[in-house]
Amino acid sequence: MDYEKNFEQWLQSDELSQDEKARLRALNEEEKKEMFFCPLQFGTAGMRGVLDLGTNRMNVFTVRRATKGLAEYIKTLGEEAMQRGVVISYDTRRFSSEFSIEVAKVLAQNNINAYLFDTVHPVPMCSFAIRRLNAIAGVMITASHNPKIYNGYKVYGEDGAQMSPESTDKVVEFIDKTPYFGICEAEVDLTADNIKGLDNQKVHPYITVIGKSVDDAYFDTISKLSLSPEAVEKYGKNVKIVYTPVHGSGYMPVTTILSRMGITVNVVKEQALPDTEFSTVRVPNPEEADTLRLGVELADKIGSDVVIGTDPDADRMGIAIRNDEGKFVLLNGNQIGVLLANYIFLRKKETGTLPKNGALVKTIVTTELARELATSYGVATFDVLTGFKFIGEKIKEWEQSGEYTYLFGFEESYGSLVGTHARDKDAVVASMTFAEMICYFDSVGKRIYDVLQDLYKEFGYYVEKARSITFGGLDGMQKMANIMSEIRSTAFDCIDGTKVLAQSDFVLGKKTYADGTVENIDLPKTNAFKLHLENGDWICVRPSGTEPKLKFYVATSKTSQSAATEKAEAYLAYMENLVK
Incomplete structure (x- = not known):
């Protein structure tokens, strides 16, 4: 994608303030590339990125665009789906409440019911509310435990789970057709302050603020999961x-x-x-x-x-x-x-x-x-x-x-x-x-x-360890792809004195044993590679689904914790040296 063209489009937009345009003009060339070289990636976990201006950042424009794509997808599901609506929640991050209100207003403009929590609510209560209210989808504004400069946009299906790959692909098709500017929103005065404390109250024909009644239902439900009331x-x-x-x-x-x-x-x-x-x-x-x-x-x-x-x-x-x-x-x-x-x-x-x-x-x-x-x-x-x-x-x-x-x-x-x-x-x-x-x-x-x-x-003493290597910059994703390809083509025989018995390639859906025997893996295809070693030990490599990181996982079990820890560290060191 032409980052210069994207940059100029944003710079010329009437929807940016003069301060925002001044911020863009102050960017150096490398910053322009990082912020405008591509759209923020949208996958089954939604999207997550640094808070800033640009197509590759989290801001009101990328949030509106994603929501418009979601709205167009819901429209294809029919009038009933539009009436069932979307639950919207948010955490305590920068602009989380503002983004959640943007989501509600875009959905409302598209005649889709929005159920907006009155204040900060976590992921599990969003998932619960989707199921409780029989909503067609949900949006959670969060970047989980990322640093403070991040925020994100998680999308849920009607069962309260993250949206399926098939549905996500359809949402992405609509997002890709949607411009960053000119997205209409419902005209309604919503702020975090003026909706706080409201419960099951309509503030717009298509926007209902939810709160205490859903909260109480959640607490009533999980309290029944108690297993030791006498001890408590x-x-x-x-x-x-x-x-x-x-x-x-x-x-x-x-x-x-x-x-x-x-x-x-x-x-x-x-x-x-x-x-x-x-x-x-x-x-x-x-x-x-x-x-x-x-x-x-x-x-x-x-x-x-x-x-x-x-x-x-x-x-x-x-x-x-x-x-x-x-x-x-x-x-x-x-x-x-x-x-x-x-x-x-x-x-x-x-x-x-x-x-x-x-x-x-x-x-x-x-x-x-x-x-x-x-x-x-x-x-x-x-x-x-x-x-x-x-x-x-x-x-x-x-x-x-x-x-x-x-x-x-x-x-x-x-x-x-x-x-x-x-x-x-x-x-x-x-x-x-x-x-x-x-x-x-x-x-x-x-x-x-x-x-x-x-x-x-x-x-036995089970020790598992994980480590991540970050690949930043424009070519970070390509570097990770090259490394995964090299690992897949490597003939692993022995790692730190432990024999490799089999390897599982989850892209191919095949588990290949050392004697050449092959069996199918009864799981969806994904970009991961796992080595099965003697004594039940294993090593797995996969790219992160939300960040430019390559993740290594190792596991072993021994009769002592120190021996297991030492072995796990040896496995990690081997894999890290492999990708250097």
Whole structure:
């Protein structure tokens, strides 16, 4: 695409202010290329980018254009789909509320009903609302846990899961035909301030503001997922749990549900209120120690053993726990998922509610410890591609067929779903379940750290590690494509002394064994490549779906944690050297 032509079109537009045009004129040539060389990529996860002017950036013009494309797609589905409408939610990032209002106004101008949350609401409540209101789609304005300079636009289908590839392709066709300027919007005065507190109230013939009634339905639904009400009643008021929403959308729902259950929670005050700058952290990512630092300080002050953190859109949960030495350690997404799965299976077994056809769903880059654990409880395990929509698809499939009963699903990237009320990651219900789990194990004299160590002693020390390499600039995507091609063409025999038994190419949908035997992979095609090694070890490489990053995943299990960690690091070093 001609970036100079795009740049001039924007510079000449009457829809840009004089200040915005001055900003464009001040750009150097490299900045022009970065901001205008292509449209912001729109995929099954929507779009995400740096906040700024330009076709390759997040701004009101790219948001309107994407929404117009979505509107045109919905029109092809018929009048009923237009009446069912679109749920719109947003997190605490820069311009999130403004973008959500832009979405509502564009949809309304196209005679499509819009259901706009009255204030900041997280991903799981957006997914729940789509299902609750029988909407045809949903839009969530968020960039998850990216740095503050980013925002994004996630699109959901009628089941509350991320939109399918087939539907996304059709939306993209309409977006590609849509100009950046001249998009008409409904004439209605909407601001974050004048809609706050409204509930089920029409502010325009096609715009309804939603709030408390949907919130209450969500809380009523997830509270029924409680597995240990007796333990909560006995220990909930005295348990010491620290929680931080990291300035994001989790504050209201997490504190509300814990309060309703009767669990005392100590909130990190410095991170309780929305802050578009996320000023107390480097990045608002609860996977990182710096993000949970204030939580750990509060935990040390009050004598707590657990810190729970949620990211800005409250779809991912991070955890820090105190170890045997009295120091806080971060749990990774695999450890969190296994602890939650173990608790769910254990309590269902103890209460006689564990179904014979129970199923766990995980992704192809998630720990095999989950499979071992599930097998010990008689629970089946299913692997899906990365992306939570694939877990949602399994839930839908089994609801229709009755073949399996969904019990839990999670990704190594800190996302999980307890229950079937939503079709995306839910850190609110994860926080609720984790807090309840603490109460339960308190009742039997165990700390969470002890529970994790017991699992390792029973099944072996599983260590998984991941690393990303960023490829910036105009040729970043091409560099990643070249590397993936080279890896696919490499004949892997042995890695760090461990024999390679097979390799799975998810583009071809084929698993090829060392003896030449080939079997089909019963999963959709995707750009990922996995090596299967002796002793159950594995290595996987795939490009990120939302950022210019190449991701490496490695996994191993040994009789000691130190041996497993050493082996995992050796695998990572091998793969990093391979792409240098």
